[in-house]
Amino acid sequence: MATPTTILKVPFFRPAIGEPEIAEVVNCLRSGWLTSGPTTKRFETEFAAAVGGKYAVALNSATAALHLAADALGLKAGQAVLVPTLTFAATAEIVRYLGGIPILVDCDPTTSNMDLADAERKLELLRAGKIPAAPRRETEVVGIIPVHVGGAMMDMNAVNAFAKKHNLWVVEDAAHAFPAAWRPSANAPWQRCGQNTSAVACYSFYANKTITTGEGGMAVTDDQQLADRIRMMSLHGLSHDAWGRYSGGGSWDYRIVEAGYKYNLTDIAAAIGVHQLARAEEMRLERESLARWYGEALGDVAAIELPNVPENRIHSWHLYPLRLRLERLSIDRNAFFAAMREAGVGCSVHWRPLHLHPYYSERFGWTPDLLPVATKLWERFISLPLFPGMREDERDYVVEVVRRICADNA
Ligand SMILES: *Cc1c(COP(=O)(O)O)cnc(C)c1O
Numbered sequence: 001m002a003t004p005t006t007i008l009k010v011p012f013f014r015p016a017i018g019e020p021e022i023a024e025v026v027n028c029l030r031s032g033w034l035t036s037g038p039t040t041k042r043f044e045t046e047f048a049a050a051v052g053g054k055y056a057v058a059l060n061s062a063t064a065a066l067h068l069a070a071d072a073l074g075l076k077a078g079q080a081v082l083v084p085t086l087t088f089a090a091t092a093e094i095v096r097y098l099g100g101i102p103i104l105v106d107c108d109p110t111t112s113n114m115d116l117a118d119a120e121r122k123l124e125l126l127r128a129g130k131i132p133a134a135p136r137r138e139t140e141v142v143g144i145i146p147v148h149v150g151g152a153m154m155d156m157n158a159v160n161a162f163a164k165k166h167n168l169w170v171v172e173d174a175a176h177a178f179p180a181a182w183r184p185s186a187n188a189p190w191q192r193c194g195q196n197t198s199a200v201a202c203y204s205f206y207a208n209k210t211i212t213t214g215e216g217g218m219a220v221t222d223d224q225q226l227a228d229r230i231r232m233m234s235l236h237g238l239s240h241d242a243w244g245r246y247s248g249g250g251s252w253d254y255r256i257v258e259a260g261y262k263y264n265l266t267d268i269a270a271a272i273g274v275h276q277l278a279r280a281e282e283m284r285l286e287r288e289s290l291a292r293w294y295g296e297a298l299g300d301v302a303a304i305e306l307p308n309v310p311e312n313r314i315h316s317w318h319l320y321p322l323r324l325r326l327e328r329l330s331i332d333r334n335a336f337f338a339a340m341r342e343a344g345v346g347c348s349v350h351w352r353p354l355h356l357h358p359y360y361s362e363r364f365g366w367t368p369d370l371l372p373v374a375t376k377l378w379e380r381f382i383s384l385p386l387f388p389g390m391r392e393d394e395r396d397y398v399v400e401v402v403r404r405i406c407a408d409n410a
Contacts, residue, residue: 010398012346013208016283016388017272024271036235036264043270044218046277051178051194053201053220055227058270059234062175062204062217063090064263066145067097069171069200069219072229075100075142080134082122082144082168084114085353085366086374091145091173092354101134101364103141104355106371110308112149112321115373116162119144123166125370132365143169148177150307150350151210151316153193157184160198172197175204176318178211179280183312190314194220200230205269208387210284210318211276213269234263286388287317290395294320294384297399303328303406305380319350320386322402326379331409333379339409340382343401348383 028039040058048056059065075081077099083092085104092102103126106118122131129137144163146154163170174180177193194201197220205216219230232238237260265273276283295306305323309315324333331339333349340347353374355366368375384398 007344008341008346009344010346010385010390010394012348012383012385013387014389015207015212016279017212018275018279020275020278021272024275025268028267028271031267034268035266036270037267039267039274040265040270043265043273043277046274047203047218048220050277050280051201051220052192053194053197054222055220055224057219057227057230057234058265058273059217059219059230059263060265060269061090061206061215061263062173062202063094064234064261065200065202065217065219065230066090066171066173067094068230068233068261068263069202069221069226070094070098070100070143070145071233072226073143073169073171073199078139080126080139080141082114082119082141083354084145084147084149085355085371086112086114086149086351086378087147087173087354088175088351089354090175091147092360095145100142101139102354102360103131103134104353104360104366104371106373107149107377109373109377111152111154111310112377113152113154114146116158118373119162131370132367133360141166141168143171145171145173147173147175148180148193150319150321151176151180152308152310152313153177153180153182155184156182156191156198163198170198172201174201175206175209177201177316178203179284179314180316181314186312188312197221199223200226205273205276210287210316211273211280213265213273213276216265216269216273233258233260236260236262283388284314284316286390287386288315290386290390291315291317291320293395294386294399297395298322298402301403301406303410304402317386319383321350321381321383323377323380324382329406329409333382336405336409337382339405340401343405345398345401346385349378349381350383351378351381353378 044056080101083102086107095102108115180193181190203218205213237258239255
């Protein structure tokens with residue numbers, strides 16, 4: 001059967017699965033232990049060490065990690081959380097899972113990350129009764145969920161100072177940010193994403209993320225109480241997990257102490273994860289050199305703006321989003337996208353901002369004038385293929401097609 005990757009000359013993404021991943025999955029299948037067990041424990045331990053966090057809980061998605069982090073921090077129905085409008089569905093929907101109100105925040109025009117000055121404005125508007133999603137002025141704002149868009153981290157000192165000032169918890173949506181690091185200045189030590197995290201950092205191992213387990217996620221925290229709560233809620237709110245019960249050491253008995261969820265990662269998935277983890281930096285370096293190469297090969301094309309390469313960041317390069325200079329093109333982004341597709345190059349758009357989706361606009365009253373930067377920016381976005389194992393002929397072809405489309409539609 002034809003798959004999208006065989007129709008396209010260059011797919012948007014191709015997972016880099018090696019023989020060690022395959023062998024470990026086979027081992028797992030033969031071992032007699034398929035669900036959360038010894039390989040998941042190993043993955044948690046090695047991941048925590050890799051990011052420099054104390055506790056890591058493996059889950060079946062980043063969405064689950066975000067949900068359980070907000071739950072562990074005590075988010076209650078009717079409370080509000082600051083969330084960027086420029087993000088994937090999960091960042092805000094987990095606030096809704098708990099009955100909370102996502103307060104959408106505009107993005108920084110350069111980095112595409114959440115703009116903290118706009119977060120400040122949104123709090124003022126809320127107190128003035130001017131946020132339709134939260135018409136009650138006394139609505140309590142309890143948390144903030146920054147997203148490290150594309151893998152270039154936010155300034156976490158600024159995020160933490162903002163959170164402290166407003167008495168908010170911080171959950172990092174780090175779905176793009178492994179491996180990634182930042183430092184406040186060139187003389188300061190690097191801080192990995194997940195190291196000294198203010199509360200919980202949530203990673204994704206979805207098929208096209210920087211490392212993959214097919215589907216999977218991880219919650220990392222330095223707070224044992226949060227880690228314990230996340231672990232318990234990931235498995236039905238039981239007082240201890242199945243590995244503890246059936247591996248010989250544990251007791252058969254358990255107590256249901258909460259109405260929990262079913263979010264645990266399987267050992268089959270963790271078997272892929274431990275080998276992806278071992279190659280994570282090698283794969284990041286490959287993406288970084290592809291990004292540098294795109295920069296050199298496309299730097300002189302007037303109709304496009306290349307992604308910002310921020311100082312004092314170790315960039316994961318999960319995404320390579322171009323920004324079209326629409327004033328220099330006779331076509332819009334959608335036509336540009338269609339032309340790329342026509343030429344056999346898989347692209348993507350990250351993202352249609354949340355306030356331009358019916359759930360947030362129709363149901364919660366978000367309008368473009370409340371989020372003007374993201375409203376304009378997203379019409380210019382188109383993400384190019386960028387993945388380890390991308391062949392020279394593939395990257396050359398992408399560049400050739402981008403240049404041709406720009407030249408033909410100047
Ligand atoms: C992919 C992604 C998620 C969700 O990850 P899953 O593991 O698929 O649940 C959350 N936030 C962002 C920014 C993402 O890109």
